[in-house]
Structures are given as structure tokens and as C-alpha cells.
Amino acid sequence: MIKYNDLQIFIPRVLGANLKKMKKTYFYYSVLVFLILNVNNVKTQESNNVIFVGNSQVDTGGRLHEYRLKKNNSVNLNQWRQLKEEVDALKDYYSKVGIINKSKSHPKFILPVQLKDNTSEEGFYSITSYVDHDTLFPGHLQDYECGDLTYDLETGYNHSGTDYLLWPFPWFKMYNDEVEIVAAAPGILLIKQDGNFDQHCDENSEPWNGVCILHEDGSTAWYVHMKKNSVTKKFVGEEIELGEYLGVVGSSGSSLAPHLHFEVYDSDNNLIDPFIGPCNNEIEDSWWIDQIPYKDAGVNKISTNAHLPVFPECPEEEILNESDEFYPGDSIYLMSYFRNISINDTVIITIFRPDNSIFSSSVWFSPWEFFTSSWLSFFVILQDDEYGDWKYSLEYKGVTYEHTFRLKNPQGINPETFEPAIKIYPNPSHDQINLFTDMDWGKVSGIYILNILGEEIQKHNFVTQTGNNFRIDVSGMESGVYFIKVESAEISEILRFIKN
Numbered sequence: 001m002i003k004y005n006d007l008q009i010f011i012p013r014v015l016g017a018n019l020k021k022m023k024k025t026y027f028y029y030s031v032l033v034f035l036i037l038n039v040n041n042v043k044t045q046e047s048n049n050v051i052f053v054g055n056s057q058v059d060t061g062g063r064l065h066e067y068r069l070k071k072n073n074s075v076n077l078n079q080w081r082q083l084k085e086e087v088d089a090l091k092d093y094y095s096k097v098g099i100i101n102k103s104k105s106h107p108k109f110i111l112p113v114q115l116k117d118n119t120s121e122e123g124f125y126s127i128t129s130y131v132d133h134d135t136l137f138p139g140h141l142q143d144y145e146c147g148d149l150t151y152d153l154e155t156g157y158n159h160s161g162t163d164y165l166l167w168p169f170p171w172f173k174m175y176n177d178e179v180e181i182v183a184a185a186p187g188i189l190l191i192k193q194d195g196n197f198d199q200h201c202d203e204n205s206e207p208w209n210g211v212c213i214l215h216e217d218g219s220t221a222w223y224v225h226m227k228k229n230s231v232t233k234k235f236v237g238e239e240i241e242l243g244e245y246l247g248v249v250g251s252s253g254s255s256l257a258p259h260l261h262f263e264v265y266d267s268d269n270n271l272i273d274p275f276i277g278p279c280n281n282e283i284e285d286s287w288w289i290d291q292i293p294y295k296d297a298g299v300n301k302i303s304t305n306a307h308l309p310v311f312p313e314c315p316e317e318e319i320l321n322e323s324d325e326f327y328p329g330d331s332i333y334l335m336s337y338f339r340n341i342s343i344n345d346t347v348i349i350t351i352f353r354p355d356n357s358i359f360s361s362s363v364w365f366s367p368w369e370f371f372t373s374s375w376l377s378f379f380v381i382l383q384d385d386e387y388g389d390w391k392y393s394l395e396y397k398g399v400t401y402e403h404t405f406r407l408k409n410p411q412g413i414n415p416e417t418f419e420p421a422i423k424i425y426p427n428p429s430h431d432q433i434n435l436f437t438d439m440d441w442g443k444v445s446g447i448y449i450l451n452i453l454g455e456e457i458q459k460h461n462f463v464t465q466t467g468n469n470f471r472i473d474v475s476g477m478e479s480g481v482y483f484i485k486v487e488s489a490e491i492s493e494i495l496r497f498i499k500n
Helices: 077-096 169-177
Strands: 002-004 007-009 016-022 026-038 044-047 050-053 054-057 059-068 113-115 125-129 163-168 180-181 187-193 211-214 219-224 245-248 259-265 298-307 333-341 346-352 358-365 370-381 388-397 401-407 422-425 433-435 445-451 455-463 469-474 479-487 492-500
Touching: 077 187, 077 211, 125 333, 125 370, 163 169, 187 219, 211 245, 219 245, 298 388, 298 401, 333 346, 333 388, 346 370, 358 370, 422 492, 433 479
Parallel strands: none
Antiparallel strands: 002 007, 016 026, 026 059, 026 358, 044 050, 050 054, 054 370, 059 370, 113 180, 125 163, 163 259, 180 245, 187 211, 211 219, 219 259, 298 333, 333 370, 346 358, 346 388, 388 401, 422 433, 433 469, 445 455, 445 479, 479 492
16 A cells, blocks of 8 residues: 555556557547545445445546547648748748848747637647658657657658647537637738638648738748638738637648648748757747647546547547536546646546535556547446535646536436436346347447456447347356446446346
8 A cells, every 4th residue: 555645545457458449530549447546434345446435336447548640741732832932922022022021030929729718628729740850751750859749751741830639529629619720920911711621531632721921020820721711801911910810720621630730931931840949950949938848738628428428430520428417326427638648647536525525536547658639537326425516626737627517316307317228137137138228229339248347248249139128148257246338329328237
């Protein structure tokens, strides 16, 4: 036993279950790991990765999922060359009329993305790639901090900008205009493109929506992949102020998901990485007013969910499945969405009762080397506990994030609306169990039986059952406690049963 921040914890072994699934342009990695729990002032029965607090259950097997995109050309290179020729000609003109003054200092940038008004989240993006400073290819990577958070391609493309991926739920954010692109520095609108398709999910040769801004010293900044018909209504040649609205983050042009590609050139048209670091020899000081830390780790969002979120195939909008109201017996999913989580990073999760006493506390360690964009889920099932406003608290990197949810009294509720979507019987069972639901079994993508360690015992994919019952043979299983996980596009439900 050791002590961690005054929590007494046991260190169990880590499960090595690793699930890899690919959906079109997305890669999802999922790993089942242990939580380490200490429940205060309550007698508990611990059974490996499920803990019982009275009649309530707390999941101790957190699942970390990565959201990662394949690498591609951020821009159509032929189109890019043509646009740069236009920019060169315009810069020559502005130099002759005295608008460009190369003796001026380079601009200092602010963050080029922001949440729209009345949108409240801890964070809303993750930097997935910086400028590649190693001109060799492929596989020769070097970002400004001498790391490899960048990419190149066999075609000879070295990533030439900074990519801000909307996270979490990039398509939801795009379709709801949640994240705006703003001018990182003042200047003149030099190039403007709009009206192009904005739901691309692959590398392509289609034009993007975006702008190029000319700064006073002759440097330029490109803002690429905007949403269709969102680009500023100002005309080319008009002045742009610092922080002025330029458009909405989208996925136009050669793009895999909604993100901003931000690319900078100095007054002599040399590519510039605005981040100062040991492997960036092109600049003497940062081009940012306040340069954010490299691989800036944090939590962009926490929530409670009735079901796990659904990330459908691109470009369909994600289904958040968030809820803040629950009844006893409901599965309450505790969700957290990270940026730049690294191996052995520590997450402390605490659940508070309505009287602010601690219901449970937990410590979780990240098992993966590094994810730029990921989400972590646990579940808790509260039974016969205090009704009212509960609090889900998560601490990461010294910052505490909190979310309130309500456990409602079921008295007076119609039992038919209170029962789970899927029933299991008989329970306990000796040789077979039946799953009963009014839901269409054809929509179920998988049924999984897990042992108490979270290890998969049986798997039933692409269910074709057409009646209300789905029968599963459990006669060959050893006696004990098991879980059944039913997944579909709409729900992910976990049921507990006992095998005699």
C-alpha cells in the first residue's frame, strides 16, 4: 500500500486488453486498465475491477480511446503554388505603394481559434501537427521542440503549418458553428476563397475555403479549411483587425476532419514556424504574444452520459449522449476528453454526494505513450442512495474540473419508462440467459460477455435476431459474476448477471 495525495491505494496489475478498430479515416484504440479505488466511510466489497458501495456499483476499469486521423496533404500543392504566385504579385504592388515596410518587426500572434459567444467548455481544440523542420522524407520528422509531432509523406510533402483539430466532437462543433477562426494579427485581406464543399474526409484536389492576411512587415498568414459560406464578408484589400472574425472551422479542401491549418511566411516568402524552440533555427524569438507550451496537456471537457458517445463514419455528426439526470439503477458514464495525455499521467476521479461527502475516490494511470486527442470513460450505477445533486470531479495536471448531475427519486415514475432498454433473465442462470428488448436487434453491432476482470469471454457480432429475445449459451462458463455489454449506434448498455 502507498499513499497518493492522502488516498490510500493498492497497486493491482494492469490488464493488457487492446482493441483496435478502424472507421474510414479514423483510428480508435481502446485499452482496458485498472482504477485504484478508496471509498471513504463506507464498507465495500472489492471484486477485482468492480467495487460495491452498499448496493451501488463503481466501475474500476477505465477505457481510454484515441481519436486519430491519417496524415495527408493539408493543401492541394498545385493550387497552393498558384495562390502563392498571386500573393507574390500582390505583395510587390503593396511594396510599391508603401503599405509594406520590411523594417517593421514581425507580428505577434494571438490564438487563431476561439469559441463563439455563449459556448462554454474547458478546451475546444488539440494541436495534432506542427511544422516539419526535417526536409527529408518519408519518416524524417522534427518539430520545433525536436520531437515528432508532425508528419511528411512519400510524395515529398513536409507538413508546413500548425493544425488545430476541433476536439472533442469535431463534426458536431463544425455543424453547430461552435469554433470561429480569428485574425492572429492585424493586416490586409490578400486572398479569399469561399463556397467550396466543406465535408471532406480524405486527401483530394478540391479547393479549400479560407483567407490569406498580409501583415505590415510583409509577412503573411494563411487560414485554411473553413466551413462553406462562413468566410468573412469583407472584400480583398480591406483591413483586418486583431482578433477579427474570419470564418468557422470546417473541413474543406484536402482535409480529414474539421480543423484549422495555420501557415506563416516571412516578408521574403520563407516558410516560418511561429513557435520558438531548440529545433527551430529560422526565427530568433517566438511569433506568439503568449506561446502555449509544447504538447499542452489538459482536459477539454467532462460530462455525465446516459450512454457512451457515438463517433460515426465521417462526415456524420457525433452523438454526444450526454445527460445530467438519472434514476437509481441507471448506468451513469463519467466521461472526460483529453488533449496530449501521456504515459503514466495521473487522473484522480472523485464522486461527491449531495451533502458534499465523498462517495468514492479513484486514481487512474495512462497506459499509452501519447495521444493528442482521446477520451476516457467509467461508469457508476447508484442504487438507493441519496437523491439530489451529485458532483463528478476530475483532477489532472493540478487542475480540477467539476460537473454536477442529479439523482432523481423514482417515486411516481411510470415503471415502464424507468426500466432499462434491455432485460436479462433468468438471473442467476445455470445454462442459458435471455436478453429481451423492444429494440430492433438488427441495429445491434455486438454483444460481449466479460468476466469480472473485464476480459472478453464471448463475442456475438452483427446480431441478426429478429424476435424480442436473444438467447446465449453460458453452460460452459465457470460459476461467478459476469457482465454483458450490448452495443449499437444508439446505446452501449452493460448488464450484470450471475452464473451458477
